[in-house]
Amino acid sequence: MSKLSPELFTASVTSYEGAREHSETVDQILGFNIPEIERMLLEQAQSCNPNGTHKTWGQSIHKGNQTWVGLSHQTLQTPYSELKQMCELLNPSEGSTFVDLGAGYGRLGLVLNVLYPKTHFIGYEYVSERVLEGKRILLENNCTQSSLHVQDLTAPDFELPQAEYYFLYDYGTVTHIRKTLAQLEEMALRKPFKVIARGKGTRSLIQYEHPWLCDVYSPIHEEHFSIFSMSQNL
Secondary structure (H helix, E strand, O other): OOOHHHHHHHHOOOHHHHHHHHHHHHHHHOOHHHHHHHHHHHHHHHHOOOOOOOOHHHHHHHOOOOOOOOOOOOOHHHHHHHHHHHHHHHOOOOOOOOEEEEEOOHHHHHHHHOOOOOEEEEEEOOOOHHHHHHHHHHHHHOOOOOEEOOOOOOOOOOOOOOOOOOEEEOOHHHHHHHHHHHHHHHHHOOOEEEEEEEEEHHHHHHHHOOHHHOOOOOOOOOOEEEEEEOOOOO
């Protein structure tokens, strides 16, 4: 039986620390094993690179890709309350699609399933252990409109699917994020969309290097994320 409900993601948080604590509680209610998985990944990375940090450990075990192994798992992921805020600001129409680039454990898919059950969620994450756990929780909660995939976003043959919304986190190096933004710019010739950017690196790159996305319609800037739009309505 699904444990999801609108009340689960509703919290009166007044600080980022409060949002993280609320997310920890929600993860426990849903049955996530995230601390154990992240601890296992860290142990693997430390065995390869004993003197590393969270900035280098992921690259040690994931072929040079920045996967933020060793970072606090509540820092690694976007809090549920923030995801809820994003969705409510966007107010997506039925049938629209969200693509999450660097999806972690697929939290956005869970929030969408509750608040906007007739939307679609496609998440891409490099780390297979995170994907397997996220897929387990999505399946247990009957999130049939959501899918989570193991994917190297920098792979030469990877093509972004068409969508109305793209959620882009500081998932890798600046070079990797620039590549994704270049792909989005090419796709913009076919159809308008919105980009939800989280992380200082991604927000800065869009603001200073991608006027096609931020100079036509004024972005919405919140404390931890920004919404960039090619169209007022979708």
